[in-house]
Amino acid sequence: MKLESDKKERVKDKEQFLVIEAREHMEQYIKEGYKSIEQIVFSSEYDIDPTGGVEVRGYLNNDRDKKFSGIYDPTNKKIGVALVDAKEK
Template structure:
């Protein structure tokens, strides 16, 4: 009888510990996803500033929801311009430097920004 009580108590404790650990893990994953979303929002804002400062005839910028955070902390941003899905944009936002470090924009550069990037 005592063995059964000890075994059941042990199993109950293991189950409760497992549930607690799962809950903590889920909270951690949720927090990481929230950080990624926050970083993606910041990356879109900086990409918008970058494009509007360096390129002309930009009326609308649409972003896709497929983004990727690289191991170095940068985030890849994809989208298109002026409602035309053929006018693609792509860039990597580096949070550490608060800059777009690599990019492709299918638009015409402003004359003052052709030789070097304008500050945004």
């Protein structure tokens, strides 16, 4: 049972690493591509699809109505698809 527990822990650690990486890339994507971004708040919720893409979401500038979401592709190290409720630069 110890081996199974260790394996689950390694999977969880890798998952957390991917979520942190996805959030970092999403933050950079928003700051580089959109105007008037003062604050980016990430939700604690995320999804990892069967192909490994990591979807992160949250809101902007302390306004819960200004939502964003994006899917991070860890293979290519970039945001593939994103929806951001802000004006593009």
